[in-house]
Amino acid sequence: MIIDFHTHTFPEKIVQSTIAKLSASADIKNYIAGTLADLCSSMQNHGIDYSVLLPVVTNPAHEKKINRLTIETNEHFSESGIISFGGIHPDNEDYKNILKDLSKNGIKGIKLHPVFQKTYFNDIRYKKIIDYAMELDLIVVTHAGYDISYPGADFVTPSHILPIIKELHPKKLVLAHMGGWNCWDEVLDQIAGCDVYLDTSFSMTPLRSPKSKAATLSKSDSADIKTSRLQLGIGEFQKIVKKHGIDRILFGSDSPWADQGECIRILKNTGLSDLELSKILGENAGQLLNL
Numbered sequence: 001m002i003i004d005f006h007t008h009t010f011p012e013k014i015v016q017s018t019i020a021k022l023s024a025s026a027d028i029k030n031y032i033a034g035t036l037a038d039l040c041s042s043m044q045n046h047g048i049d050y051s052v053l054l055p056v057v058t059n060p061a062h063e064k065k066i067n068r069l070t071i072e073t074n075e076h077f078s079e080s081g082i083i084s085f086g087g088i089h090p091d092n093e094d095y096k097n098i099l100k101d102l103s104k105n106g107i108k109g110i111k112l113h114p115v116f117q118k119t120y121f122n123d124i125r126y127k128k129i130i131d132y133a134m135e136l137d138l139i140v141v142t143h144a145g146y147d148i149s150y151p152g153a154d155f156v157t158p159s160h161i162l163p164i165i166k167e168l169h170p171k172k173l174v175l176a177h178m179g180g181w182n183c184w185d186e187v188l189d190q191i192a193g194c195d196v197y198l199d200t201s202f203s204m205t206p207l208r209s210p211k212s213k214a215a216t217l218s219k220s221d222s223a224d225i226k227t228s229r230l231q232l233g234i235g236e237f238q239k240i241v242k243k244h245g246i247d248r249i250l251f252g253s254d255s256p257w258a259d260q261g262e263c264i265r266i267l268k269n270t271g272l273s274d275l276e277l278s279k280i281l282g283e284n285a286g287q288l289l290n291l
């Protein structure tokens, strides 16, 4: 069983403009067009059973629309294999009702994005949201580390995450991007070994700008693409996994910003045993999601 714990799609109406905007600000390319249908065919192509969708609420006024779509998307779960989480913004003052409503509708978790939401992860508003999500047994996924679109914006580095772990002891907190994108030393020192999950999304895939020709990594072009020093090296990945423990690492791609198949291939080349690989690729997520 393969579960991709970190994917994004956008509604048809805004998909092109949103992808173009995000791609330009991050200077990275998308691998599929970014609709739900594209994600479903990518899953079929790469043998992925389930994908977790993580919508980001960048404006508190968009919360209702986004979560309505979340609930709608989940109604088709048995055919699509798509599990959509809900979104919430720290400025949504009625956070309790929002979370209660998501939970009542069978939604399994929520996504926070402190960089896009311009709020420190240890802000009281996030604390309240996480605390109440824990009460409802919801999974909380947060973007972690820097964001390639906002260089230097340190809203959710290990120094903001650690106090929350120590204060709230969340049992179902998932830190995206291996615990903190581009904070790899701090993750190894401070986060690895904590009782949280780390997803592998956007951590080891080579960064390719929209100008580069190669849509996927093939033997002929792999030599031309240097893995950016921003990304996590295989040796560093192994150290984090060893210290953190294999049971709380979840495979994620960050599709459409990476190719799901390539992410699986990269993971398979990190020297993990078959047993370790099957835990990361699906078993751990299956248990967390109660599948």
Ligand SMILES: [Zn+2]
Residues within 6 Å of the ligand: 006, 007, 008, 054, 201, 254
């Ligand atoms: Zn993402």
